[in-house]
Amino acid sequence: MRSHLLSASDLSREDAIAVLDTAAELARVTDRAVKKLPTLRGRTVVNLFFEDSTRTRISFEAAAKRLSADVITFSAKGSSVSKGESLKDTALTLEAMGADAVIVRHGASGAPHRLAHSGWIDGVVINAGDGTHEHPTQALLDAYTLRHHLAGGEGALDGRRVVIVGDVLHSRVARSNVLLLRTLGAHVTVVAPPTLLPVGVETWPCAVSYDLDAALAGADAVMMLRVQAERMNAAYFPSTNEYSRRYGLDVRRADLLADGGIVMHPGPMNRGMEISAEVADGPRSVIVEQVTNGVHVRMAVLYRLLGAADLTEEASA
Amino acid sequence: MTLTLRNVRPYGEDAVDITVSDGRITDLAPAGSASGSADQVIDGRGLVVLPGFVDLHTHLREPGREDAETIASGTAAAALGGFTAVHAMANTTPVADTAGVVEQVWRRGVEAGYCDVHPVGAVTVGLKGEHLAELGAMADSAARVRVFSDDGVCVSDPVLMRRALEYVKAFDGVIAQHAQDPRLTEGAQMNESALSGVLGLRGWPPVAEEAIIARDLLLAQHVGSRVHICHLSTRGSVAIVRWAKERGVDVTAEVTPHHLILTEELARTYDPRYKVNPPLRTADDVEAVREGLADGTIDAVATDHAPHSREDKDCEWAAGAFGMLGLETAFPVVMETMVTPGRLGWRDVADRMSVRPARIGRLDNQGRPIAVGEPAHLVVVDPDAVWDVDPARSPSRSANTPFLGRQMSGAVVHTLLRGRPTVIEGALT
Numbered sequence: 001m002r003s004h005l006l007s008a009s010d011l012s013r014e015d016a017i018a019v020l021d022t023a024a025e026l027a028r029v030t031d032r033a034v035k036k037l038p039t040l041r042g043r044t045v046v047n048l049f050f051e052d053s054t055r056t057r058i059s060f061e062a063a064a065k066r067l068s069a070d071v072i073t074f075s076a077k078g079s080s081v082s083k084g085e086s087l088k089d090t091a092l093t094l095e096a097m098g099a100d101a102v103i104v105r106h107g108a109s110g111a112p113h114r115l116a117h118s119g120w121i122d123g124v125v126i127n128a129g130d131g132t133h134e135h136p137t138q139a140l141l142d143a144y145t146l147r148h149h150l151a152g153g154e155g156a157l158d159g160r161r162v163v164i165v166g167d168v169l170h171s172r173v174a175r176s177n178v179l180l181l182r183t184l185g186a187h188v189t190v191v192a193p194p195t196l197l198p199v200g201v202e203t204w205p206c207a208v209s210y211d212l213d214a215a216l217a218g219a220d221a222v223m224m225l226r227v228q229a230e231r232m233n234a235a236y237f238p239s240t241n242e243y244s245r246r247y248g249l250d251v252r253r254a255d256l257l258a259d260g261g262i263v264m265h266p267g268p269m270n271r272g273m274e275i276s277a278e279v280a281d282g283p284r285s286v287i288v289e290q291v292t293n294g295v296h297v298r299m300a301v302l303y304r305l306l307g308a309a310d311l312t313e314e315a316s317a
Numbered sequence: 318m319t320l321t322l323r324n325v326r327p328y329g330e331d332a333v334d335i336t337v338s339d340g341r342i343t344d345l346a347p348a349g350s351a352s353g354s355a356d357q358v359i360d361g362r363g364l365v366v367l368p369g370f371v372d373l374h375t376h377l378r379e380p381g382r383e384d385a386e387t388i389a390s391g392t393a394a395a396a397l398g399g400f401t402a403v404h405a406m407a408n409t410t411p412v413a414d415t416a417g418v419v420e421q422v423w424r425r426g427v428e429a430g431y432c433d434v435h436p437v438g439a440v441t442v443g444l445k446g447e448h449l450a451e452l453g454a455m456a457d458s459a460a461r462v463r464v465f466s467d468d469g470v471c472v473s474d475p476v477l478m479r480r481a482l483e484y485v486k487a488f489d490g491v492i493a494q495h496a497q498d499p500r501l502t503e504g505a506q507m508n509e510s511a512l513s514g515v516l517g518l519r520g521w522p523p524v525a526e527e528a529i530i531a532r533d534l535l536l537a538q539h540v541g542s543r544v545h546i547c548h549l550s551t552r553g554s555v556a557i558v559r560w561a562k563e564r565g566v567d568v569t570a571e572v573t574p575h576h577l578i579l580t581e582e583l584a585r586t587y588d589p590r591y592k593v594n595p596p597l598r599t600a601d602d603v604e605a606v607r608e609g610l611a612d613g614t615i616d617a618v619a620t621d622h623a624p625h626s627r628e629d630k631d632c633e634w635a636a637g638a639f640g641m642l643g644l645e646t647a648f649p650v651v652m653e654t655m656v657t658p659g660r661l662g663w664r665d666v667a668d669r670m671s672v673r674p675a676r677i678g679r680l681d682n683q684g685r686p687i688a689v690g691e692p693a694h695l696v697v698v699d700p701d702a703v704w705d706v707d708p709a710r711s712p713s714r715s716a717n718t719p720f721l722g723r724q725m726s727g728a729v730v731h732t733l734l735r736g737r738p739t740v741i742e743g744a745l746t
Contacts, residue, residue, distance in 0.1 A: 087633050108635035109506075109517035110587030117586070118631075131635065133517030172517060199520060200511025 004116045004125040005301055008136040008179040016183055017156060020144050023293070023300035024153060030066060030296070040069035040306055046099040047073040048090065049128070050106040055267060055291065056128050056138075060103050063298035072097070087111060091120035099123045101306055109133035124305045132170045138266055139176035141297040142223065143184055145290050149262050150220050158185030161258075163215045164206075165191045165247060166225030166274055167236075169198050173266045174225060178206045189215045193247065195236045212247055216256040223264040224249050224275045240273055250276045254284055262286045318356045320736055324348045325361030325697055327687040329663035332363055337693035340735035345689055359741060361697055364730055367667045369401025369432075369694030371674040371683050373464070373493070373571055374547060374619035375644065377403070377434070379425065380418070381410025386624035386714050388422065391644070392431035393712035394622070396739040398644040399696035399729035401432050402675070402683045407439040408469040414439035414450035416458040423460035431739050435678060438462040440481050440492060444470045449481060456488040463679040466493035468547055469594075471529055473499050478533060482542035489679055491569075493545040494533050496554070497595065501525035506635060508581040508596040516584060518634065521596045523551040530554050534561040534568055543567035545677055548621050550576045550595040552605035559614040569677050571619035572606045574643055574650035575719055579603075583719070589630045589637020591719055593623070610669060611660040617674040620647050624715030642718040645711055645729075648698060652727030656700065693736035702728035712745065 004010070011019070029037065045064040049057050057073065064071045076090055087106070094102055101124040104112045109131030116125040129135040147153055150160050162181055168174045168190050181188050188206035190197070201208050209215045216222060227243065237243045254263055263275075263284045271277045280287060319338040326332050327345075334351030336344035344351065348363075372395065378386035388405070395403050405422050407413035413422060419436035426434020438455035442448045444467045455462040465485060472478045472494060481492050502525045507513050509520020530546055534557065537544040546558060549570050558570045575593060580600050583591035591597060609615040623640025630637050651670065655661040661669065675684025685691040703726050708716035732740040739746055 086628065086631075087636075088631050106633065108633040110635075111633040113587045114633050118588075131517050132519075175515070175517060198514030199509050199522070200514040203511045204514075 003305070005136050005305060006112050006116060006125065006127045007134045008139045008176040008183070010136070011180065011183060013156065013183050016140070016143065016180060019140055019297065019300045019304060020147055022303055023144055023296040026299045026303070027296040036066050036068060038068050039303060040064065040067040043069045043100040043306060044098055045069040045071050045101045045103065045302065046094050046097070047071065048076065048094065048102055048104045049074065050076050050111070051129070053105050053129065056105060059291070059294040060128060060298050062295045063302055066295070067299055067302055069302070087114065088118070088120055091115055094123070095121040101126060101302060103128045105129045107131055126301060126305065129172055131172065133172050134176045135172040136176045136180070137294070137298055137301055138173050139180040140301065141290060141294040142177055142264060142266070143180055144293045144297050145264065145286055146186070146221055149260070149286060156184040157181060160186045160221070161189070161219040162186050163189045163191055163219045163222045164225065165212060165222060165249065167196045167227050167231060168192045168201065168225070169196045170228065170231070171225045177223065178204055182206065191215045191247065193237050193243070196231070212253065213256060216253055218258050219261060220258050221262045221264060222249060222254070222257060226266070226268065227270060227274050244273055248274050248276065249279050251278050251282070254279045254282065257284065264290060266290070319343070320357045320359065320738070321351045321353070321355040322359050322361050322366065322695065322697070322731070322733070323351060324363050325366040326363060327366050328667060329365045335366070335687070335695070337733070337736035340693055342687065342689050342691050342693050359731055359738065361731070364697050364699050365663055366687065366695055366697050367663065368671040368684055368687060369696050369732065369734065370399045370648070370670045371678065371680065372400050372403040372620050372622070372644065373617055373674045373677060374468070374621045375403040375405055376408070376621070376623045376640070377405045378409065378624055380421070384714065385626045388425040388434060389429040389431070390712050390714045391622065391624065392426060392429050392434060393745055394644045396431040396732050396734070396745065397712065397729060397743070398646070399648050399698065399732050400644060401694035401696070401732065401734045402435060402680060403432055404435045404437050404464055404678055406468045407437045407466060408444060412439050412443050413437065414442050416451065416454040419455050419460040419462050420458050432734055433683065435464070435680065436460045436462055437468070437493065438465045440465045440467045440472050441477065446470065446472060446474055446477060449477070449484065452481070452485055452490065453488065456490055463488070463490050464493050464545070464677070465490055466495065466547065468493065468495045471495050471497040471499060473529070475532060475536065479536050479540060482537055482544060483540045486542055491543050491545050491677065493547050494529065495547050496526045496529035496533070496549070498525040498529055506592070507584045508598050510581060510599060512581055512584065518584060523553055523598070526551055526595055527553040527557055531557050534558070534566050537568060538564070538566045543569070546570040548573045548576065548595055548619065549615065550598050550606065551602050555605045555609035555614055559609070562614060569616040569673070570614070571617040572610055572615045573621045574618060574647045575641055576606055577603065577610070577618070577654045578650050579719055587634045589632060589634050590641070590717055590721065592634060592637045592639055593641050594639035607654055607660060610655060616669065617677065618647060618651055618670050619674065620644050624713055625717050626715060630717050640717070642713060642715060646706065646718065646720050646725060648729055649725035649727040652700060653725070693733055695733040696729060697731040699728050699730050702726070704728055
């Protein structure tokens with residue numbers, strides 16, 4: 001594994017499987033009596049959030065704390081773009097505090113890449129979502145969830161069929177998932193109205209369709225993406241009703257999935273828009289589980305990037 | 318005072334000694350035959366001499382952003398780049414949209430003395446695209462403005478563009494259009510392509526440039542005006558301009574050095590040093606603008622020298638300012654992309670970097686032949702010199718060169734403005 005996690009493409013197949021295996025091991029350990037491991041004692045992990053994201057921030061905080069790291073959370077919303085403190089100055093501050101890892105969420109695509117490669121800081125940089133670029137730990141937790149339900153919780157996802165539906169154009173979750181799931185051998189189809197697909201999507205390692213029913217037939221999993229309210233005023237589609245009819249997931253569509261097929265959503269959901277309440281709360285839904293898995297996967301990422309000792313030794317110590 | 322430039326080869330041809338006096342060339346004699354009685358003698362070492370370069374597109378930032386560049390610092394960089402005239406773009410603070418501002422810019426250029434500064438007047442008041450600025454007053458001022466542009470912003474309203482094209486005919490002016498459909502490029506960060514999709518940076522589609530160019534060429538044809546296209550950057554733009562020229566439309570076009578050599582791949586670094594408007598395009602577009610420059614579809618190389626302060630570039634991509642330095646690296650880029658591969662000869666370089674830009678700007682005493690009686694604006698270049706780009710050695714107040722740390726081949730050695738050296742042996746006098 002590289003020294004930073006900026007993109008899902010930073011992960012080789014072996015790296016990705018190793019992270020998922022570590023996450024599974026950590027889940028077993030922390031589900032037993034020991035909630036907290038001493039692994040990162042004395043290490044400082046900074047959560048640097050330039051955008052609001054309660055769930056991702058809390059997930060990383062919980063992960064770092066369960067590994068006994070000192071956690072500092074910076075909510076620097078609306079920083080340099082709105083002429084507050086610049087990304088660089090924030091980075092220099094963190095460097096002065098001796099951050100071992102910086103988990104960054106930023107509205108600008110590439111901001112974590114800048115932090116990692118500008119020479120401003122020495123610590124490990126973990127991308128917790130940058131603009132419309134990537135969100136690699138979300139992809140890892142999605143892969144973990146898929147593996148649990150579709151592959152017996154081990155190995156890769158070879159041959160599994162995953163459909164990703166919605167605003168692919170603006171979705172960092174979609175980008176990271178397409179890359180990672182392909183690395184793990186899954187067949188991915190992205191489905192969206194043509195206006196919400198990026199130019200060049202045909203070069204991505206996935207299939208592309210405008211027809212949700214056809215794509216869902218016999219698939220092993222469907223991942224619904226949030227449709228942001230502001231897209232509705234920008235002529236990406238005529239109305240929320242039309243979007244919902246053509247690209248929303250209701251019970252009829254969910255039943256097109258293969259037996260045992262699962263329904264996922266990175267949250268927060270627009271119930272009644274991209275997903276109906278019956279499906280979101282229904283038997284195929286693993287949406288709440290995704291959140292739980294997020295903590296274990298993020299523990300695994302911190303664990304591996306901060307170069308902790310071998311897990312089995314530590315768990316038995 | 319008299320000066321002899323010994324042993325130089327005009328347009329790379331036979332070596333001569335050039336003697337200048339009172340700002341004009343007074344003698345051209347075979348190398349080694351000049352009398353040596355001049356007040357100053359400069360050894361040309363058999364290097365190539367060309368008419369001084371003329372830049373149609375320079376941002377000098379004064380007035381308003383003197384932290385990034387001044388008329389003095391920018392024209393010093395221009396002289397080092399071999400330029401004897403630059404056109405100072407209008408997007409200053411205040412905007413160069415009145416006779417008062419353009420006269421001030423012009424006068425500051427004269428005071429600095431490194432090269433002629435010809436202010437470009439804004440087309441619309443405050444670059445707002447609502448009302449025509451007082452174009453006639455700027456034309457009649459001491460600055461004698463002939464090029465008008467809202468550069469940085471497109472004159473997107475077709476009626477306003479039509480009126481501007483028509484109005485400047487009265488004083489032989491030209492509208493230099495920054496071709497960018499504003500709606501198609503809202504929030505745009507880089508060329509729209511498969512790469513922008515992967516990087517998650519909002520795309521600036523080629524059609525946003527090409528559609529405006531096509532519209533303006535048809536407008537210019539309809540009203541019988543001339544029009545100049547700033548920094549065209551796509552294969553489609555070259556094809557449209559070529560088509561219009563074949564139909565007799567009075568159009569001229571420029572390309573920047575960076576669009577002749579750099580591609581969108583640099584956006585992968587997310588380093589705003591490579592963020593520019595129009596954006597760096599694909600390798601295929603780079604090839605197309607080279608073809609266009611070679612066959613004359615593109616008339617001029619224009620730098621779009623755009624200094625920005627460190628804090629405007631030392632940040633995340635989205636927060637970074639658009640633009641890059643260009644004056645000191647223009648000639649080496651033309652050398653590498655056009656001369657060395659045999660696509661332009663020395664007379665062609667003179668044509669694209671001096672003669673045609675001077676004609677577009679209606680500058681009577683720039684871009685002239687190297688001949689007795691002509692103004693002594695000259696640049697001596699060494700095609701074989703190799704040097705490293707180092708912003709610390711530049712007089713520019715900014716450091717946002719896209720060629721940082723890169724080795725360039727081809728260097729400006731001497732520059733003469735009206736027979737007076739502004740640069741000798743690569744250093745300001």
